Amino acid sequence: xxxxxxxxxxxxxxxxxxxxxxxxxxxxxxxxxxxxxxxxxxxxxxxxxxxxxxxxxxxxxxxxxxxxxxxxxxxxxxxxxxxxxxxxxxxxxxxxxxxxxxxxxxxxxxxxxxxxxxxxxxxxxxxxxxxxxxxxxxxxxxxxxxxxxxxxxxxxxxxxxxxxxxxxxxxxxxxxxxxxxxxxxxxxxxxxxxxxxxxxxxxxxxxxxxxxxxxxxxxxxxxxxxxxxxxxxxxxxxxxxxxxxxxxxxxxxxxxxxxxxxxxxxxxxxxxxxxxxxxxxxxxxxxxxxxxxxxxxxxxxxxxxxxxxxxxxxxxxxxxxxxxxxxxxxxxxxxxxxxxxxxxxxxxxxxxxxxxxxxxxxxxxxxxxxxxxxxxxxxxxxxxxxxxxxxxxxxxxxxxxxxxxxxxxxxxxxxxxxxxxxxxxxxxxxxxxxxxxxxxxxxxxxxxxxxxxxxxxxxxxxxxxxxxxxxxxxxxxxxxxxxxxxxxxxxxxxxxxxxxxxxxxxxxxxxxxxxx
Amino acid sequence: xxxxxxxxxxxxxxxxxxxxxxxxxxxxxxxxxxxxxxxxxxxxxxxxxxxxxxxxxxxxxxxxxxxxxxxxxxxxxxxxxxxxxxxxxxxxxxxxxxxxxxxxxxxxxxxxxxxxxxxxxxxxxxxxxxxxxxxxxxxxxxxxxxxxxxxxxxxxxxxxxxxxxxxxxxxxxxxxxxxxxxxxxxxxxxxxxxxxxxxxxxxxxxxxxxxxxxxxxxxxxxxxxxxxxxxxxxxxxxxxxxxxxxxxxxxxxxxxxxxx
Numbered sequence: 001x002x003x004x005x006x007x008x009x010x011x012x013x014x015x016x017x018x019x020x021x022x023x024x025x026x027x028x029x030x031x032x033x034x035x036x037x038x039x040x041x042x043x044x045x046x047x048x049x050x051x052x053x054x055x056x057x058x059x060x061x062x063x064x065x066x067x068x069x070x071x072x073x074x075x076x077x078x079x080x081x082x083x084x085x086x087x088x089x090x091x092x093x094x095x096x097x098x099x100x101x102x103x104x105x106x107x108x109x110x111x112x113x114x115x116x117x118x119x120x121x122x123x124x125x126x127x128x129x130x131x132x133x134x135x136x137x138x139x140x141x142x143x144x145x146x147x148x149x150x151x152x153x154x155x156x157x158x159x160x161x162x163x164x165x166x167x168x169x170x171x172x173x174x175x176x177x178x179x180x181x182x183x184x185x186x187x188x189x190x191x192x193x194x195x196x197x198x199x200x201x202x203x204x205x206x207x208x209x210x211x212x213x214x215x216x217x218x219x220x221x222x223x224x225x226x227x228x229x230x231x232x233x234x235x236x237x238x239x240x241x242x243x244x245x246x247x248x249x250x251x252x253x254x255x256x257x258x259x260x261x262x263x264x265x266x267x268x269x270x271x272x273x274x275x276x277x278x279x280x281x282x283x284x285x286x287x288x289x290x291x292x293x294x295x296x297x298x299x300x301x302x303x304x305x306x307x308x309x310x311x312x313x314x315x316x317x318x319x320x321x322x323x324x325x326x327x328x329x330x331x332x333x334x335x336x337x338x339x340x341x342x343x344x345x346x347x348x349x350x351x352x353x354x355x356x357x358x359x360x361x362x363x364x365x366x367x368x369x370x371x372x373x374x375x376x377x378x379x380x381x382x383x384x385x386x387x388x389x390x391x392x393x394x395x396x397x398x399x400x401x402x403x404x405x406x407x408x409x410x411x412x413x414x415x416x417x418x419x420x421x422x423x424x425x426x427x428x429x430x431x432x433x434x435x436x437x438x439x440x441x442x443x444x445x446x447x448x449x450x451x452x453x454x455x456x457x458x459x460x461x462x463x464x465x466x467x468x469x470x471x472x473x474x475x476x477x478x479x480x481x482x483x484x485x486x487x488x489x490x491x492x493x494x495x496x497x498x499x500x501x502x503x504x505x506x507x508x509x510x511x512x513x514x515x516x
Numbered sequence: 517x518x519x520x521x522x523x524x525x526x527x528x529x530x531x532x533x534x535x536x537x538x539x540x541x542x543x544x545x546x547x548x549x550x551x552x553x554x555x556x557x558x559x560x561x562x563x564x565x566x567x568x569x570x571x572x573x574x575x576x577x578x579x580x581x582x583x584x585x586x587x588x589x590x591x592x593x594x595x596x597x598x599x600x601x602x603x604x605x606x607x608x609x610x611x612x613x614x615x616x617x618x619x620x621x622x623x624x625x626x627x628x629x630x631x632x633x634x635x636x637x638x639x640x641x642x643x644x645x646x647x648x649x650x651x652x653x654x655x656x657x658x659x660x661x662x663x664x665x666x667x668x669x670x671x672x673x674x675x676x677x678x679x680x681x682x683x684x685x686x687x688x689x690x691x692x693x694x695x696x697x698x699x700x701x702x703x704x705x706x707x708x709x710x711x712x713x714x715x716x717x718x719x720x721x722x723x724x725x726x727x728x729x730x731x732x733x734x735x736x737x738x739x740x741x742x743x744x745x746x747x748x749x750x751x752x753x754x755x756x757x758x759x760x761x762x763x764x765x766x767x768x769x770x771x772x773x774x775x776x
Binding site: 089090092093096097098099100102103104105137138139140196197200201203204205206208209210211212213214221222223224225226227228241243244245246247259287471 | 560561562563564565566567568569570571572573576577578580581583584585645646649650734737739740741742743745747748749750751752753
């Protein structure tokens with residue numbers, strides 16, 4: 001990576017993720033295992049640190065991408081300075097008493113449990129007993145009208161999907177009438193652990209922070225005072241309020257597992273093997289400058305410019321100076337995330353225009369395009385047909401561009417063409433043919449690189465997907481203190497005596513409120 | 517102090533007066549101070565504003581700002597009325613009449629805002645089932661106590677100073693209040709005050725005693741420092757690996773333990 005003569009500032013390491021959307025089948029295993037691990041508790045029934053959305057669709061919480069409404073992320077003010085969209089510091093403190101831009105529980109959904117007991121305790125009768133839904137918040141029977149994946153597989157799409165905030169332009173009119181036939185894909189989402197996190201910047205208490213060692217963004221539960229500004233500031237709406245404790249909680253990137261050198265739960269359990277975890281080295285001193293890039297469409301390149309090449313001796317020297325241990329540098333060199341984001345440039349960030357410099361990236365899905373080629377009577381295996389479709393099919397392309405490149409269709413198109421060329425080349429090779437190297441060359445891949453990328457994307461061995469260096473051994477003693485317990489539990493048995501002031505009865509007695 | 521108290525010291529304080537106006541306030545203040553230290557050391561996790569905006573926002577949108585802004589004005593008014601002796605205000609040329617006219621007007625606006633806001637907050641807590649079920653025992657103590665204190669205060673002002681002939685609490689209640697803090701308690705100063713003022717003072721004492729055990733502690737966390745701090749906050753994972761005692765439980769860095 002050419003870094004020119006620019007000097008390298010403070011080098012930090014970040015555990016980052018890439019998801020290959022073509023392989024997501026929307027099974028929600030990641031969401032469910034995450035929920036079982038982290039949010040299977042009173043107060044966070046509605047919180048999904050990881051969720052899978054069907055796109056096009058309104059997402060979760062509803063229309064969270066509509067930043068005109070929810071005021072998430074950063075923007076440039078009229079002087080070109082980077083400011084939080086929800087307003088400056090003074091305005092934030094003035095809205096402490098009532099935050100005008102906070103989603104209410106209706107924007108998520110009313111969490112429910114079921115009258116399971118009725119299944120076994122109902123008196124004998126002619127009808128099969130049923131378990132009716134009951135609101136966890138009110139304890140009363142309720143009708144389920146929304147959920148975290150209500151639109152799964154475009155369910156109810158004719159009614160709701162037009163509310164997708166990414167369907168903005170006039171091209172969106174076509175989508176509204178055609179997309180059930182033309183395209184659909186799943187978008188798994190979790191906290192982006194941004195380089196320029198808006199939630200951290202909005203926290204009045206300073207309870208939220210980005211970890212120096214691995215870039216994971218966390219909420220200090222002891223310091224959070226429940227001012228709820230983080231929820232507004234996060235454009236991805238991945239910070240939730242625990243309504244029982246009144247404190248913010250968010251995706252932890254499974255830090256106890258990461259510290260032990262294991263992948264996150266969502267990655268580990270991913271059935272489609274579409275997730276990649278690895279290190280990215282970045283120049284912390286250039287984050288602000290990159291986030292303030294004037295043109296939204298340059299943000300992708302600006303963010304890539306913040307990342308550092310772990311093979312560059314100068315970078316390695318600067319990283320050592322910043323205290324990054326040798327085994328981490330080694331892991332950074334083997335990082336699949338670096339390969340997908342920087343070497344092959346097939347991964348793209350979700351909504352770079354929010355200017356938070358997100359660190360969960362996506363390989364855009366080729367399948368909507370292939371489906372369209374098939375539907376139009378073309379040959380999915382003929383790169384010419386697919387190339388033509390990529391350039392001609394405005395609907396999926398512009399939609400993907402809204403998601404991943406701030407509307408720049410050239411970049412998304414380029415990635416899709418690269419994937420197409422790779423796909424057809426490897427298909428020919430597998431069938432024992434020579435392989436069309438001209439198509440590869442057109443998208444900037446050598447045969448060797450194509451083999452490597454194919455291995456990474458399609459074969460995707462566990463050890464290739466997850467390169468997570470364990471936290472450093474010097475810290476091991478401190479880490480043993482946390483590895484066997486839920487980090488948000490109120491108090492361990494071995495800790496100081498429980499003080500339960502301010503926590504409602506609902507939380508004290510888990511059986512009283514019912515479990516989701 | 518003596519100059520003010522001498523005309524009031526007509527009769528020596530009775531036992532009841534000593535109990536109500538010396539013992540009770542000091543006990544309450546002691547509980548207030550010790551309670552805060554205890555809560556801060558033991559219960560950082562519970563130290564929060566306990567927001568319920570997620571569950572109900574329509575009433576909160578008006579009730580909470582009205583209550584809080586009204587409360588700020590009311591507190592400022594109490595500081596001026598209780599802590600500043602009338603001799604000082606007169607020394608800078610503010611006559612007794614001017615002072616009281618201002619106090620009654622500003623106090624009425626603040627009081628009405630606070631009472632309206634608190635009424636809305638109480639109403640949503642009672643009427644919204646989601647919030648009522650999430651109401652903690654400490655809230656069940658705090659809301660009635662705070663409401664009683666506020667209502668007694670505004671009733672006393674209304675009865676005596678807005679519609680009544682006027683009562684100069686600065687010559688009685690304020691003297692008693694300041695006496696507590698200079699460790700020269702003067703129970704006789706307040707023992708002759710109208711009942712409403714006395715009740716208001718007593719409930720206020722109880723409110724201070726309850727303070728550290730309720731959500732009122734969030735007052736001390738008002739995030740003023742946010743105005744000056746850098747936007748991005750970085751922290752190291754653990755400050756230092758606290759003495760790796762085998763088998764023992766090293767205290768992790770704040771944040772490492774309950775990060776979510």
